[in-house]
Amino acid sequence: MGVSDNTVGLALAVASSAFIGASFILKKIGLIRAGKGGVRAGGGGYTYLLEPLWWAGMMTMLLGEIANFIAYAFAPAVLVTPLGALSIIMSSLLAHFILKERLEKLGVLGCVSCIVGSVIVVIHAPQEHMPNSVEEIWNLAIQPGFLTYAAATLLIVAALVLFFEPRYGQTNIMIYLGICSSMGSLTVVSIKAIGVAIKLTLDGMNQVAYPHTWLFVIIAIICVVSQINYLNKALDTFDLAVVSPIYYVMFTTLTIVASGIMFKDWAGQSFSSIASEFCGLITILTGTIMLHTAKEKETGSSAALPWPLDRGSISWYISLGSDNLLKNVNEDYFTALQSSPAPIYKYPHESSQNYKGLLCETTGFHVSDSGIAGDFLYNALSPKVAPDVVFGPDDDGFQPLVDFDEAGSGEKSCLADWDCRDTEALFSLIKELRESYIEYQKKRAAEVDDARLKFEISTVLSKEGIEVCMVSSNGRPDEVKFAVPLLPPALDMDLAKLVPGCPWKLPQKIHLQAVFPISRSYSSVPPAPRLKLVSTPDLKSFFSVDDVKLPPWLDGMCMAEYLPNLEENLKMQVVEASASIGSRRRFIEALAPTFGRPLEADPIFCRRATVLSISGIFTFLVHFVIPLQFPKQQPVLTLQSSQHFNAQGIPIMSAPVNDYPWSPRWDPAEMVERIYDFLVDECQNFKRFCSDSLPQQK
Structure with missing residues (x-):
């Protein structure tokens, strides 16, 4: 008895997932290296095209996609697509060990859920009816149901590319991945048609002469190029362990929807089999969400150091020239810590010159005003060994790191259990030293x-x-x-x-x-x-x-x-101050009846709003800056012409204005009405100012 088509498709899908999961890691490393020498992909750059590791990742992904491509020719999409969860497991595990993106217990549980769900889908996968020609597939594609799906997909992609990406692409992961996944669902049905055409051609039924075959090829090329471009942007902008599961969930869901509409995969199956397939799919999706949640928890735990003594705070300087050193420090910690008054900065520290010639790498640290200073010393020959900490001469009495052999378990420093693979290790050491220094200062003060x-x-x-x-x-x-x-x-x-x-x-x-x-x-x-x-x-x-x-x-x-x-x-x-937010919000809401709905407004703190005004054929913007002491203090207005520009192409703006009639006792509607009456005359002065400010023609 020969091997069934579903078995061949299953084997190819598993191999494809392994290759694709590894390709994410190679491309991520390549993008990181490329970003150091040019414009990042997330910023619109293409320097990654010169990075060999990125191309290695692309070749690995190509192998995976080829295997995936052939799998669609043998098995239905409802079987092949969910098995892509195995690529998430592969990429998450490799990211844990290579990129130091830690996989917590919840992430492991997510991996197990993906595997269990995949097994359920494999067991209950439908046997696919093999089309006899590409023309038959084309007839399925032009049915009203699939045409409606394709049109809706293209409209959504156009909206994401033209409107949402320029505004929210760098902050909202769903923009890039929405484009990838939507185009991916169309890619799959096109790839399946091409795979069937190749298989039928090899079996003696030539499909090359059909124009539909080449139309599917063109559609597949366009969709694949779009996927690669926006997937690169997503990988370069967001964490791999977040991109991979979300992309999989969206891609899998949309692909199964598209395939189900076009190929009617579940026709002829029993209700129990269909229900089992959906349960398996939900189990897989749950596993990917667990992986995503595990990564969110890890990122959310990156808390800032305890609060400092104003300028007597700790400022840590991390050497830029030491890649081995910085591999122990997660960039997210610097981002979090820079937002507090005790910021952490990367800074080339000159203290490393004191150890020039020694086989060590040095990270200097300094506590401004308080005076504590010193170095973390790493053994260059044994980078996995915990660093030594050397303090400056002004802190001879500060000895926070006790002898491990003599200390009790509750007194040991975190250096006793140093793990070079732990991205939080150096952060934990910094926090421990700071807390020890606070106690040291308290003891000094008590002795005065x-x-x-x-x-x-x-x-x-x-x-x-x-x-x-x-x-x-x-x-x-x-x-x-x-x-x-x-x-x-x-x-x-x-x-x-x-x-x-x-x-x-x-x-x-x-x-x-x-x-x-x-x-x-x-x-x-x-x-x-x-x-x-x-x-x-x-x-x-x-x-x-x-x-x-x-x-x-x-x-x-x-x-x-x-x-x-x-x-x-x-x-x-x-x-x-909390009540003032409500007052500022009511003022912004009162702008709408007189000026029209604000073009922009601060929805949380209600500190700013912008409205469009028209006087005859002159159109201009009015920017409101609302002070914290509102309504005791009146908003500051700035007028900006939408028709006049200076020599540098910048719109002409007025000086800030706050000399209009105002009383904090007025209700918001009266405040806005008085401002409107003031602007009726002021806009004429501003129009003359704009005309006088235009560059003179030579």
């Missing part, structure tokens, strides 16, 4: 012989999250700097929940920075400390600590007495 300082420390250090730092400067007495957290749990408030749709991914915090002088003899009441509020940068779009009026520091007052007044004052200001 200053009665006032001892009292402050005894009453304030019990507060959760407080930081202390000793500050020394030439020509000035030593000082102690306190950083006291003023947001949760102090205020029992979650700022993100106060703003609907808030985009903040990291906790937003406010600290009070208080600087006390030490080593002084006081003959009278000690002076008040220098006080300053500091906040995370993202918080400024909602609430500016610079606008907060600090309560006065009374004679003889201590921090424990001062903080409750400040926290109550701050809480009221935060509540007012």
